Amino acid sequence: MGREDLTNCEWSLLEPHLPPSGGRGGRRNDHRTVANGILFRVRTGVPWRDLPERYGSWKTVYERHRRWSADGTWDRILQSVQADADLAGRIDWSMVGVDSTSCRAHQHAADARKARPRVPKKRTMPRHHRPDEGLGRSRGGLTCKIHLACEGGCRPMALLLTPGQWGDAPQMAEVxxxxxxxxxLGGRSRTRPDHASGNKAYSFHRNRAYLRRRRIRHTIPEPKDQRSNHRRRGSAGGRPTGFDRDPYRRxxxxxxxxxxxxxSRAVATRYDKRAYVFHGTAAATAIRLWLRQ
Incomplete structure (x- = not known):
């Protein structure tokens, strides 16, 4: 077993949620070998062709990662490991934080084919396909942005990929x-935390209205210009926004x-041309964080 490969304990948590392995004809790498190869590439950021031989054919590892990214397998696995953690009482629903991070795109992440991608062996488009491939151009070059929500145990609950120049506030509701x-054990999926927090970038009346509509308590500081505008308008400016410093310390x-x-270097720097593949890369990293704790 190589360094940072899945331990027996981690594999026992992951294996029940993987799609069935097997197929007609030829030899097929088992899921554990392929999963370790995918996680090795995600952690190190090496080109797919440079994967160590112990993980088998690089083409097999890449194609399985691409297929699982396209058909939503990584998303389903992420939800499944979250469900197991929730059943064991390991999710801290008392606070969910929302934020984003910019990822510099490598030059090899540009110039994806213009033709619409398809899920392998199907005619449908990948779940997280974007016509702009989630790439934005700025003075620093090509960037993309990962918007995420995390629970109190510092593990991702949801991920969203957008171009790097997109703002944070409009994405809060979707995240x-x-x-x-x-x-x-049955029942509706849990979708609502006890409390949500965001920085000043999320101070937007639509975000506050959205959280109030869902009955989610929230702590979002108001920028100085918005506070001045409320005071200037007087009673027409609406009720002042409350802010509690204690929850915001989290x-x-x-x-x-x-x-x-x-x-994970393949997340810090984007090497994937397709947005749905990079989303799968980020989801695989999030799954590993859930398996470790």
Missing amino acids: MDRIRVPRP RNEVERTINQLKN
Whole structure:
């Protein structure tokens, strides 16, 4: 077993949620070998062709990662390991933090084919396909942005990929809507935390209205210009926004989650041309964080 490969304990948590292995004709690498190869590439950021031989054919590892990214397998696995953690009482629903991080795109991540991608062996488009491939151009070059929500234990609950120049506030509702933890023993999936937090970038009246509509308590500081505008308008400016410093001290949890995600070099720097493949790369990293704790 190589360094940072899945341990027996981690594999026992992951194996029940993987799709059936097997197929007609030829030899097929088992899921554990392929999963270790995918995680090795995600952690180190090496080109697929440079995968060590112990993981088998690089083409097999890449194609399985691409297929699992396209058909939503990584997303389903992420929800499944979250459900197992929730059943064991290991999810801290008392606070969910929302934030984003920019990822510099390598030059090899540009110039994807213009033709629409398809899920392998199917005619449908990948679940997270974007016409712009999630790439934005700025003075620093090509960038993309990962928006995420994390629970109190510093593990990702939901991920969203956008171009790097997109703002944070308009994405908050979609990120929160992606929180969905199934309940293996029956009942509706849990989608609502007890409390949510965001920095000043999320101080937007639509975000506050969205959280109030879902009955989610929230702590979002108001920028100085918005506070001045409320005072200037007087009673027409609406009720002042409350702010409690004690819950906001837990803001570091989402920052630590981002730090753990970007310890994987294939997440810190984007090498994948397709947005749905990069989303699968980020989801695989998030799954590994859930398996470790």
